[in-house]
Amino acid sequence: MRRCGNGWKRWKRNGKSDGKCPGRTVWRPGGTWDLGMKKIGFVCPWFGWNIPGGAEAELRGLVTHLAESGLTCEVLTTCVREFHADWGKAAYRPGTVTERGIVIRRFVPDTRDREAFRNAFTKILAGELPLTDQEEAAYLAGSVNSKALYDYMDTHRQEYALYVFLPYLFGTTANGVAVAPEKSVVIPCLHEENYIRLRYFGERFSKVRGMAFLADAERAVAESAFDLSKVEKAVLGAGVDTEFTADGARFREKYGIGEHFLLYAGRKSRGKNVYTLLYCFERYLAEHPDSDLKLVLIGGGEIILPDSLDGRVLELGFVDAQDKYDAYAAADLLVQPSRMESFSIVIMESWLCGRPVLVHGDCAVTKEFAVRSGGGLYFEDYFEFAAAVEYLTTHPAESAAMGESGRAFVLEHFSWDAIVRKYTEFFQRLAGE
Amino acid sequence: MSGNRQDVDRVMQQLQDRIAAEGHTEAELEEARKLAYLDGSGKGPEFFYPELAAKVRYLDTHYENPILFAPEGNPVKRGFQKVIQKLVGFTFFRAFRHQNAFNKEVAAATAELAAFIRMQEKENAALRERVEALEAERKK
Numbered sequence: 001m002r003r004c005g006n007g008w009k010r011w012k013r014n015g016k017s018d019g020k021c022p023g024r025t026v027w028r029p030g031g032t033w034d035l036g037m038k039k040i041g042f043v044c045p046w047f048g049w050n051i052p053g054g055a056e057a058e059l060r061g062l063v064t065h066l067a068e069s070g071l072t073c074e075v076l077t078t079c080v081r082e083f084h085a086d087w088g089k090a091a092y093r094p095g096t097v098t099e100r101g102i103v104i105r106r107f108v109p110d111t112r113d114r115e116a117f118r119n120a121f122t123k124i125l126a127g128e129l130p131l132t133d134q135e136e137a138a139y140l141a142g143s144v145n146s147k148a149l150y151d152y153m154d155t156h157r158q159e160y161a162l163y164v165f166l167p168y169l170f171g172t173t174a175n176g177v178a179v180a181p182e183k184s185v186v187i188p189c190l191h192e193e194n195y196i197r198l199r200y201f202g203e204r205f206s207k208v209r210g211m212a213f214l215a216d217a218e219r220a221v222a223e224s225a226f227d228l229s230k231v232e233k234a235v236l237g238a239g240v241d242t243e244f245t246a247d248g249a250r251f252r253e254k255y256g257i258g259e260h261f262l263l264y265a266g267r268k269s270r271g272k273n274v275y276t277l278l279y280c281f282e283r284y285l286a287e288h289p290d291s292d293l294k295l296v297l298i299g300g301g302e303i304i305l306p307d308s309l310d311g312r313v314l315e316l317g318f319v320d321a322q323d324k325y326d327a328y329a330a331a332d333l334l335v336q337p338s339r340m341e342s343f344s345i346v347i348m349e350s351w352l353c354g355r356p357v358l359v360h361g362d363c364a365v366t367k368e369f370a371v372r373s374g375g376g377l378y379f380e381d382y383f384e385f386a387a388a389v390e391y392l393t394t395h396p397a398e399s400a401a402m403g404e405s406g407r408a409f410v411l412e413h414f415s416w417d418a419i420v421r422k423y424t425e426f427f428q429r430l431a432g433e
Numbered sequence: 434m435s436g437n438r439q440d441v442d443r444v445m446q447q448l449q450d451r452i453a454a455e456g457h458t459e460a461e462l463e464e465a466r467k468l469a470y471l472d473g474s475g476k477g478p479e480f481f482y483p484e485l486a487a488k489v490r491y492l493d494t495h496y497e498n499p500i501l502f503a504p505e506g507n508p509v510k511r512g513f514q515k516v517i518q519k520l521v522g523f524t525f526f527r528a529f530r531h532q533n534a535f536n537k538e539v540a541a542a543t544a545e546l547a548a549f550i551r552m553q554e555k556e557n558a559a560l561r562e563r564v565e566a567l568e569a570e571r572k573k
Contacts, residue, residue, distance in 0.1 A: 270484045273472035280468055302487040339472060360469065374439035377448070382465035383457065387448040402439045409438075 117142025217364030248330030351406025375406020
């Protein structure tokens with residue numbers, strides 16, 4: 001048998017021969033990684049090419065780009081359709097399919113005790129913590145789970161170099177990592193919220209092999225909530241599509257907007273703190289009667305606008321991707337008022353279009369990105385909001401420089417090439433040690 | 434990293450110094466902070482009428498399920514879909530109409546409830562102001 005690098009020692013030490021030598025990682029001239037390692041199984045509660053959600057989109061992008069780079073990736077998931085569907089109901093047929101070159105294995109979800117889950121869920125939302133052991137168990141048992149999936153992972157563990165779980169919140173992650181903690185990597189996609197205080201997460205996550213974060217601030221939150229002293233940690237970020245063009249003039253012409261405007265892109269809901277933006281904007285206009293500033297909202301969701309904002313707010317609903325990019329380029333700045341983001345693709349896209357951002361100072365992740373990149377300002381009250389909007393709309397040179405700083409930051413850290421390289425090195429390190 | 438990275442902390446410090454120089458009262462600062470937390474985080478108002486109103490508006494415009502779908506696909510598929518719709522129409526369309534009528538009633542009732550809550554909210558606010566004014570008068 002051919003001897004090749006450290007893999008041989010590991011193979012010999014473990015005494016678990018599958019007839020294949022693990023091999024050594026090399027960078028192929030064509031630009032792909034030859035890891036010489038087994039498959040990576042990405043475990044998630046649901047998987048589909050069009051389902052909404054930040055973590056879902058991140059998983060799709062990561063799996064696709066890692067597979068393109070030469071890594072063998074599989075998706076291990078349940079038959080549940082998506083977040084808003086019934087978590088105990090199989091919408092897909094269980095089995096294995098190959099879509100876009102990715103093997104997807106779907107397993108039947110377990111039946112759930114919804115009543116017990118709802119009781120625990122209500123308490124968590126209301127901040128009535130800590131829960132009792134029974135309540136925590138009921139919460140996790142009532143989440144998305146699949147015994148068939150866990151059995152498969154257990155039986156086939158030798159075929160996989162690592163199991164990668166995301167996001168942290170669901171049963172497939174919390175219970176899935178218990179199957180093979182020594183080869184489990186979690187990409188938690190978390191932010192400061194009540195769920196992270198559940199003891200169950202802390203117990204399970206303290207034993208996993210590795211944890212990958214999207215931002216330093218996310219890592220800090222995780223380390224404050226869980227004991228990760230024995231866990232290999234890395235801040236790797238998330239991938240952003242950088243290959244697009246944007247034309248602000250085209251957007252202005254198409255939607256008939258001649259004035260300066262602030263842009264909000266994303267779901268319009270209270271949870272995203274959109275009302276803060278509306279009411280800060282309303283007060284800003286009241287205090288700046290000469291301003292011609294408008295606010296453009298793109299994305300789904302329903303909100304009610306104050307009467308005083310008639311004619312000053314343009315609600316476009318869902319727009320196609322090109323219009324969205326054009327909107328970033330046309331806007332004076334993008335406002336991201338949400339306080340609970342674990343990454344925020346929209347601020348990255350705004351930077352790629354050369355426009356600065358204004359984020360909420362209480363959101364550690366977006367604030368960190370704004371400060372590190374030099375790509376935008378932050379606010380924690382109305383006065384800061386007004387001062388930042390005034391600064392960014394009346395200092396075009398500084399505003400453009402911030403947009404450019406942000407763009408350089410995204411290209412350096414979050415282009416898919418950079419992300420694939422970072423994740424591959426991380427996975428290889430974990431699988432190789 | 435670009436050599437032209439903007440110093441955000443420096444700009445924020447300038448803006449914060451300017452705000453401090455404007456000499457806002459503690460009450461004004463408190464109000465400004467409240468405005469930044471309208472996301473149900475507990476730092477803003479607990480009940481937030483605009484959110485309820487948005488949901489009511491959604492119900493009011495989405496209560497009706499379309500009974501007939503325009504057939505899609507190639508001519509064979511479209512023809513097949515038309516035949517199926519005609520065949521099942523006798524039994525299912527009536528149920529759909531009943532459901533839609535029921536949804537409409539629910540949407541209307543919810544809108545009335547929301548309007549009532551709004552009225553109560555305004556009355557409560559007026560009463561609170563009145564009580565505060567009376568208390569201030571009594572203290573004098």
